[in-house]
Amino acid sequence: GESVGLHLPTLSVQEGDNSIINCAYSNSASDYFIWYKQESGKGPQFIIDIRSNMDKRQGQRVTVLLNKTVKHLSLQIAATQPGDSAVYFCADGGSNYKLTFGKGTLLTVNP
Amino acid sequence: NAGVTQTPKFQVLKTGQSMTLQCAQDMNHNSMYWYRQDPGMGLRLIYYSASEGTTDKGEVPDGYNVSRLKKQNFLLGLESAAPSQTSVYFCASSYGEETQYFGPGTRLLVL
Numbered sequence: 001g002e003s004v005g006l007h008l009p010t011l012s013v014q015e016g017d018n019s020i021i022n023c024a025y026s027n028s029a030s031d032y033f034i035w036y037k038q039e040s041g042k043g044p045q046f047i048i049d050i051r052s053n054m055d056k057r058q059g060q061r062v063t064v065l066l067n068k069t070v071k072h073l074s075l076q077i078a079a080t081q082p083g084d085s086a087v088y089f090c091a092d093g094g095s096n097y098k099l100t101f102g103k104g105t106l107l108t109v110n111p
Numbered sequence: 112n113a114g115v116t117q118t119p120k121f122q123v124l125k126t127g128q129s130m131t132l133q134c135a136q137d138m139n140h141n142s143m144y145w146y147r148q149d150p151g152m153g154l155r156l157i158y159y160s161a162s163e164g165t166t167d168k169g170e171v172p173d174g175y176n177v178s179r180l181k182k183q184n185f186l187l188g189l190e191s192a193a194p195s196q197t198s199v200y201f202c203a204s205s206y207g208e209e210t211q212y213f214g215p216g217t218r219l220l221v222l
Contacts, residue, residue, distance in 0.1 A: 034210060043115075043201050043213035044154070089153065093209060098169065101154040 012108045019077040021105045023090035026071065032093035035064060035075045038104070039086045047075070049093070077107075085109045113137055115214035117202050123220045124192040132187040132217050134202030140212075142205045143185035144169075145177065147198040148216075154201065160185055192221045 013019045025033070031052040036044035048059045050066050050073070057064050063076040077084055087104040118133045134143065145157040146169075156169030160179040174196060178186040185204075189196060199218050203211040 032209060036213075041216075043203075043215050046210055046212060049210055098156055098159070099154075099211060103151060103153040 009103070010106045010108070012110060013080050015080060015082060015109055015111050017080055019075075019080045019084070019107060019109075021075045021077075021088050021090075021107065023073050023075075023102055024071060025073070025090075025092050027092060027100075028071065030092045033064070033066065033073050034091045034093050034099070035062075036089045036091065036101075037084075037086045038089065044089060047088075080107075080109050082109045082111060115202055115204055115212055117200075117214040117217050119217060120215070121218045123222065124189075125222050126193060128192050129188070129190050130192065131189075132200055132202075132219075134185045134187070134214060135183055136185075136202075136204040136212075137183065138204060138206075138212065139182070140204035140206050141182070142207065142211075143179065144203040144205075144211060145175070145185065145187045146201045146203065147171065147196075148201060149198050157187065157200075192219075194221045197221045 034049040035047040037047050038044045048062050048064050050057045050064045055066055061078045066073045085108055087106050089104045090102050092100040115136045141162050144159040146154045148154050155171050157171055157175050158166055158169050158177040160166045163182040166177050166179055176188040197220050199216050201216050202214045205211045
């Protein structure tokens with residue numbers, strides 16, 4: 001079946017560095033992708049989304065890149081801060097109201 | 112705006128007991144969702160409701176029932192709880208088929 005996966009389960013970075021979290025998807029018909037951040041004990045929080053007709057989208061300190069050729073997307077966090085420590089999920093927002101989530105990447109920011 | 116709220120925050124049940132998890136949203140969203148999150152499994156969709164009065168099964172609906180009598184509320188029922196239903200349950204809502212906004216979660220332990 002279709003799946004959304006992550007290349008690395010954990011990522012550790014130094015405060016102030018840039019972070020890159022990767023995600024692969026298998027459904028070539030997917031047209032909408034979302035990144036969520038989940039802090040310990042809390043629900044997933046929307047970060048940024050991107051449609052398949054775009055290659056790049058920027059938000060505040062975050063950028064999502066989409067490569068449809070290899071079915072890969074990434075989340076870049078600039079100047080990573082301790083408050084960015086969390087699990088990050090990508091989700092395939094295909095049609096029919098259903099999101100398919102990856103298992104998540106744990107980002108740890110070291111002071 | 113409170114966004115998406117869930118009650119209770121924690122619950123302990125004995126095998127065979129029943130209970131209802133409650134979810135409310137004040138964003139006038141049309142669609143609502145119930146997910147469960149287990150370690151290493153990511154978020155899995157239990158049921159969703161595209162609009163008031165309608166519900167559809169997700170990936171893991173067995174052992175659950177839902178009710179969407181009012182637009183702002185989505186209830187998840189466990190008729191006869193089993194230890195396999197120990198999990199963290201998240202409710203989410205969205206305006207249409209796109210970005211979903213999550214509640215804080217309900218932690219359920221079935222003994």
